[in-house]
Amino acid sequence: xxxxxxxxxxxxxxxxxxxxxxxxxxxxxxxxxxxxxxxxxxxxxxxxxxxxxxxxxxxxxxxxxxxxxxxxxxxxxxxxxxxxxxxxxxxxxxxxxxxxxxxxxxxxxxxxxxxxxxxxxxxxxxxxxxxxxxxxxxxxxxxxxxxxxxxxxxxxxxxxxxxxxxxxxxxxxxxxxxxxxxxxxxxxxxxxxxxxxxxxxxxxxxxxxxxxxxxxxxxxxxxxxxxxxxxxxxxxxxxxxxxxx
Numbered sequence: 001x002x003x004x005x006x007x008x009x010x011x012x013x014x015x016x017x018x019x020x021x022x023x024x025x026x027x028x029x030x031x032x033x034x035x036x037x038x039x040x041x042x043x044x045x046x047x048x049x050x051x052x053x054x055x056x057x058x059x060x061x062x063x064x065x066x067x068x069x070x071x072x073x074x075x076x077x078x079x080x081x082x083x084x085x086x087x088x089x090x091x092x093x094x095x096x097x098x099x100x101x102x103x104x105x106x107x108x109x110x111x112x113x114x115x116x117x118x119x120x121x122x123x124x125x126x127x128x129x130x131x132x133x134x135x136x137x138x139x140x141x142x143x144x145x146x147x148x149x150x151x152x153x154x155x156x157x158x159x160x161x162x163x164x165x166x167x168x169x170x171x172x173x174x175x176x177x178x179x180x181x182x183x184x185x186x187x188x189x190x191x192x193x194x195x196x197x198x199x200x201x202x203x204x205x206x207x208x209x210x211x212x213x214x215x216x217x218x219x220x221x222x223x224x225x226x227x228x229x230x231x232x233x234x235x236x237x238x239x240x241x242x243x244x245x
Contacts, residue, residue, distance in 0.1 A: 001071075002095035003029065005041065009106045013089050013097075014038070020071060026059050026098070027066035030110075042109040050222055053158025057110050058099040061085050063160040063220045071096065083164050083216045101163045117159045121179040124201050128186060131193035139191050152185035152230060154223040161217035161227060173206040177217035177227035180208065184230035187237075196241050199234050208234050 003016045016033050024032075027045055034041045046052040048067045055066040059074040061084040074096055091097045104112040130139075141149070161177040168174055175183075180202060187198040202208050208231055217227045 002092040003033065004089065004092045004095060004097045005033075005109070006099040006106075007041075007109055009108065010088065015092065024071050025067060026057065026064065026069045026071065026074065026096075027055055029071060029096070030066060030098070042111050044111050051156060053156035053160075053222075056101045056158045056160050056163070058085060058087070058097075058101060058163075060091055060097050061087055061099075063101065063163050065158060065160070065222045068222055083219050085164065101159060103163050103168055104159065114159060117162050117176065117178075118157075120173070120175045121157070121182070124175055124179050124183045126179070126182045126186070128189060128191060129194060130191050141190055145188070145190055149185060149188055152181045152188070152225060155181055155185075155221075155225045156223060158222065160220045160222065161225075164216040164220050166214055166216075167210050167212055171206050171210040174210050175202060175207060177211075177231075178225075180211075180234070181225055181227040181230045184234055187234070196237065199238055202234070203238055208238065 001018055001020050003018050004013050005016065007014050016037050018029065018032060018037070020029065027048065030041065030043050043055070043057070043066070045055040045067060050065050050068040053065065057064065057066050059069060062074065062082045063085070064074070085102060087097060087099060089097065098110060100106050100110045100112045104114060104116060107113055155178055157178055159178065162168055165177055168176055183198060183202055186192055187195065192198065199208070211228070211231045213228055215228050
């Protein structure tokens, strides 16, 4: 199989003729190239179990986690439901094109600088702020509350949603889908005393109200997190709060 990979900071694309194996993932393909063909190839990875989110790349224009994505899924063009992004080069015939996640500065090859993503994320203070009513043993969270929280705690901050969100380019200072989903997660947490004040951190034209509900974020999330649902619910809550004043 011919594998075309973005090199350096985009000055060139290199082609590799790689022998693939059944069930091979995109990350395993990268390791095969690095270990057997080109030791200079640079890419990021850590857990290799779809937990850390560090191996996010574009494979044939599709935002994916390299460790989780089999090559068969990338090459199956008939398999619908994917968000595809434009490339600077053509796909190799019958092969695979690998590029870094877009909308983030490229450091080298497939490695990007996540600071723009995490810079906006940190502005929303993504930490639990407990109240002063400390229980004797532990905080108890009901099953329904826990199930609702899980929708958003599952986010692994891979930035794939950031890479496919048109609003990130359109609105300066937009926190991005992942950051807004995390903010809503803390609003939902029964251990948090701040309630609606939490949502007010993004109650501005560049925050909750900037989303145009393209829903690309939900489509590409490897963990099924629905930022669009959190944004819609936050808007409704803030509107109700305004009406009640």
